[in-house]
Amino acid sequence: MTVEGEGGAIKISPEFTQDPEKLALALDKVRDQIEEIVESQIEEQIAREARRYRETTGDWLMSFVMLLILAGIIVKVVLGGKKRAERRAEAATETAAEESLKRQLAEAQLKTMQAQVEPHFLFNTLASVDYLIETEPSTASKMQKSSIQYLRAALPQMREGSTTLGKEVQLCRSYLEILKFRMEDRLQYSLIVPHGLSSAQFPPMMLQSLVENSIKHGLEPKPEGGSLTISADISNGRLRVTVADSGLGFAAAGISGSGVGLANVRERLAALYGGAAQLSIEANSPSGTIVTIEVPYTFEADGRSDAKASA
Amino acid sequence: MPTAIIADDERLMREQLRARLTEVWPDLQVLAEAKNGEEAVAAVRDHRPDLAFLDIRMPGMTGIEAARHIGDACHVVFITAYNEYAVDAFEHGAIDYVLKPAEAERLAITVARLKQRLGSKPSDLGALLTQLSAKLESAGGATQRSHLQWIQASVGQQLRLIPTAEILFFTSDEKYTRVQTESFEALIRKPIKELIDELDPEQFWQIHRGTIVNAKAIAGVTRDFRGRQLVLIKGHTEKLEVSRNYTHLFKQM
Numbered sequence: 001m002t003v004e005g006e007g008g009a010i011k012i013s014p015e016f017t018q019d020p021e022k023l024a025l026a027l028d029k030v031r032d033q034i035e036e037i038v039e040s041q042i043e044e045q046i047a048r049e050a051r052r053y054r055e056t057t058g059d060w061l062m063s064f065v066m067l068l069i070l071a072g073i074i075v076k077v078v079l080g081g082k083k084r085a086e087r088r089a090e091a092a093t094e095t096a097a098e099e100s101l102k103r104q105l106a107e108a109q110l111k112t113m114q115a116q117v118e119p120h121f122l123f124n125t126l127a128s129v130d131y132l133i134e135t136e137p138s139t140a141s142k143m144q145k146s147s148i149q150y151l152r153a154a155l156p157q158m159r160e161g162s163t164t165l166g167k168e169v170q171l172c173r174s175y176l177e178i179l180k181f182r183m184e185d186r187l188q189y190s191l192i193v194p195h196g197l198s199s200a201q202f203p204p205m206m207l208q209s210l211v212e213n214s215i216k217h218g219l220e221p222k223p224e225g226g227s228l229t230i231s232a233d234i235s236n237g238r239l240r241v242t243v244a245d246s247g248l249g250f251a252a253a254g255i256s257g258s259g260v261g262l263a264n265v266r267e268r269l270a271a272l273y274g275g276a277a278q279l280s281i282e283a284n285s286p287s288g289t290i291v292t293i294e295v296p297y298t299f300e301a302d303g304r305s306d307a308k309a310s311a
Numbered sequence: 312m313p314t315a316i317i318a319d320d321e322r323l324m325r326e327q328l329r330a331r332l333t334e335v336w337p338d339l340q341v342l343a344e345a346k347n348g349e350e351a352v353a354a355v356r357d358h359r360p361d362l363a364f365l366d367i368r369m370p371g372m373t374g375i376e377a378a379r380h381i382g383d384a385c386h387v388v389f390i391t392a393y394n395e396y397a398v399d400a401f402e403h404g405a406i407d408y409v410l411k412p413a414e415a416e417r418l419a420i421t422v423a424r425l426k427q428r429l430g431s432k433p434s435d436l437g438a439l440l441t442q443l444s445a446k447l448e449s450a451g452g453a454t455q456r457s458h459l460q461w462i463q464a465s466v467g468q469q470l471r472l473i474p475t476a477e478i479l480f481f482t483s484d485e486k487y488t489r490v491q492t493e494s495f496e497a498l499i500r501k502p503i504k505e506l507i508d509e510l511d512p513e514q515f516w517q518i519h520r521g522t523i524v525n526a527k528a529i530a531g532v533t534r535d536f537r538g539r540q541l542v543l544i545k546g547h548t549e550k551l552e553v554s555r556n557y558t559h560l561f562k563q564m
Contacts (some may be wrong), residue, residue, distance in 0.1 A: 131324070223346070223370045283471070
């Protein structure tokens with residue numbers, strides 16, 4: 001090895017320029033040496049600076065620093081007790097808030113469970129299928145299929161957290177198909193949900209609650225029936241899902257005041273999203289109700305399976 | 312020949328009952344079909360049948376209300392798919408009923424009984440019907456919670472339902488009651504006097520003849536220069552006066 005460092009200049013023997021491997025090794029060595037030199041220079045410089053600093057500042061600084069530390073200790077001792085108490089109080093509040101949130105969520109889930117499949121709906125549907133089997137077997141089969149689809153989707157909805165909008169819309173579609181067989185021309189429905197929103201996350205059984213509410217309080221009790229529309233869009237980065245009907249409206253339907261279904265939806269939204277979700281209820285024109293759920297827009301990474309489910 | 316009308320809002324159900332009745336009671340003549348309570352009452356008036364088969368859950372007028380209107384004009388038989396509310400009256404045989412889907416064997420039993428009854432005058436079901444409709448209402452689900460959950464109010468051009476939990480306070484404003492939330496105010500016609508009976512007393516406190524406040528929205532209480540207590544509201548600048556009758560609500564513990 002003939003690498004030399006002299007006065008900052010580094011010479012490389014010509015023999016290395018012919019052998020790239022040797023050259024590389026030599027260069028590494030040079031780099032190490034340069035680093036060493038620079039480091040020692042820096043250290044020296046720092047030591048010099050420190051010496052100068054100590055010389056110019058007097059002893060008063062040392063005593064000032066000591067005083068500061070002492071004062072700090074006193075303040076800490078005095079305030080420590082208060083801070084600890086505050087922290088304990090904060091922790092207690094947090095636990096209480098968390099507990100109450102958990103309880104709300106559990107209650108909301110229980111209510112959803114109870115609201116699963118209304119017996120009246122089930123029995124009436126089965127009675128209709130029974131008659132159709134004798135009179136119109138092919139219609140009976142279609143209705144039966146819708147029922148199976150609906151039950152399959154509605155019953156395992158106990159799973160926690162969220163599902164996708166696509167699955168929820170599919171569930172409502174089966175539900176509305178069944179009701180269409182029964183209510184015939186008293187019910188018109190349409191679903192205007194962009195396919196791209198199928199994978200958007202949405203809490204389970206909530207859309208179904210809104211649709212059921214519209215049917216039960218809005219359209220079923222109205223002798224001439226009416227229409228129901230489910231629509232979804234993105235507005236300001238939020239997912240907005242709307243159920244609009246031309247039924248009796250909340251004034252006549254008597255859901256104002258103590259409407260339980262909608263109150264449950266509101267409580268569940270609050271438990272799941274805090275203030276980040278919204279439920280709004282408006283009168284439709286000329287009659288009926290418009291209910292809108294607004295939640296933060298997030299989507300399931302694996303959107304493919306959902307697209308298949310809602311196809 | 313005995314005659315009847317059938318009332319059900321679903322065509323399939325009407326057809327099925329008609330088909331089964333023809334099977335087990337070939338003599339029976341179905342004079343008309345109705346799709347709701349009003350039509351049923353009209354059909355009874357127009358056709359004067361011996362029997363009226365009435366579905367309980369029908370739009371507009373329910374089967375029970377229709378039965379009240381029909382009174383003793385004919386014998387009434389209720390149709391039900393699943394009845395969570397009327398089991399007692401039915402099981403005790405006070406009222407005749409048909410279970411959906413109508414099965415021939417089961418219907419035959421009902422028909423045998425109806426044939427016997429046809430000779431006698433229709434009995435007055437008034438008291439029973441009142442009982443039934445009360446059960447129907449409570450099972451309808453709309454009135455399970457006793458306290459108001461929503462306030463129906465006009466906000467600008469729109470009629471909206473405002474959840475009571477979001478309301479900060481109500482104040483009376485001449486003819487109207489003002490409803491204040493964090494983001495908007497609305498006017499309703501229901502006076503404070505009525506509201507206080509319908510709201511949850513745990514959550515809503517009356518602090519003045521003309522003021523109800525949401526306890527969760529109270530930020531604190533202060534006094535003005537005349538020594539009157541004023542309630543401070545979270546997220547709102549207005550201070551609400553506490554009248555002397557209600558100062559006990561804010562006494563120190």
